[in-house]
Amino acid sequence: MKIKILMGIISVFCLLTLSASPAEASPENENKAVNNPQVVAYHPEGVHAVVGEEGDTHTGSDLVMQAGEGGVFQQWFLGESESEGSHGEHSVWVPATNGECANGWVYVTEPYPEWGDYFPAGVDYCVHTNDYALGNSF
Numbered sequence: 001m002k003i004k005i006l007m008g009i010i011s012v013f014c015l016l017t018l019s020a021s022p023a024e025a026s027p028e029n030e031n032k033a034v035n036n037p038q039v040v041a042y043h044p045e046g047v048h049a050v051v052g053e054e055g056d057t058h059t060g061s062d063l064v065m066q067a068g069e070g071g072v073f074q075q076w077f078l079g080e081s082e083s084e085g086s087h088g089e090h091s092v093w094v095p096a097t098n099g100e101c102a103n104g105w106v107y108v109t110e111p112y113p114e115w116g117d118y119f120p121a122g123v124d125y126c127v128h129t130n131d132y133a134l135g136n137s138f
Contacts, residue, residue, distance in 0.1 A: 036065070038065045038066050039063065039065050040065065040066050040116070040118035041062070041063070041064040041116055041118060042062070042063050043061065043062045043063075045059075045060065045061060046059070046060075046062065047059050048062040048077055048079075050089050051106050051108060051129055052106045053081070053083075053129075056081050056082055056083050056084075057081060057082050058079060058080070058089070059080050059081075060077060060078050061076075061078045061079060062075065062076070063075065064076075064116060070095070071094075071095045071120060071123065072092070072093065072094050072095070073093040073116075074091070074092055075089075075091040075092075075093065076088065076090055077090075077091075078134065084131070086134050087131055087132070087133065087134060088131065088132045088134055089130070089131055089132075090129065090130050091128065091129040091130075092128050092129075093108075093111070093119075093126075093127050094125060094126050094127075094128075095123050095124070095125060096124040096125055096126045099124065100126075101126035101127075102126065102128075105127060105128045106126070106127045106128070106129075107124065107125075107126060108124065108125045108126075108127055109124050110122060110123065111123075111124075111125055
């Protein structure tokens with residue numbers, strides 16, 4: 001009986017882990033990026049800016065997805081930068097409230113259209129970026 005319960009828990013965990021994996025968002029897979037209706041921008045190669053690291057040159061893939069209807073966006077970058085070498089960056093863009101951002105977030109005034117024509121005009125954003133090592137899944 002205990003073995004059946006343990007096997008059931010392991011099976012559920014495996015299924016949840018597989019179904020929750022955001023690997024579909026990876027800019028390494030062009031087909032998934034192009035065919036995903038949440039993708040608002042996909043650049044398989046080029047020079048890209050990363051919020052908080054504007055003085056650094058980032059060359060590689062860039063993918064931006066809209067997260068629902070609340071004006072939240074996620075951005076993934078994979079490639080090279082002058083200061084960090086091969087790496088990835090994941091940024092979350094959230095509409096700013098009252099002109100302020102939480103500690104560790106960067107305030108971006110009206111990113112439309114400079115940062116992307118998918119942003120709503122006249123809306124400021126708070127952006128948080130995390131680095132990750134290439135070869136790891138998102």
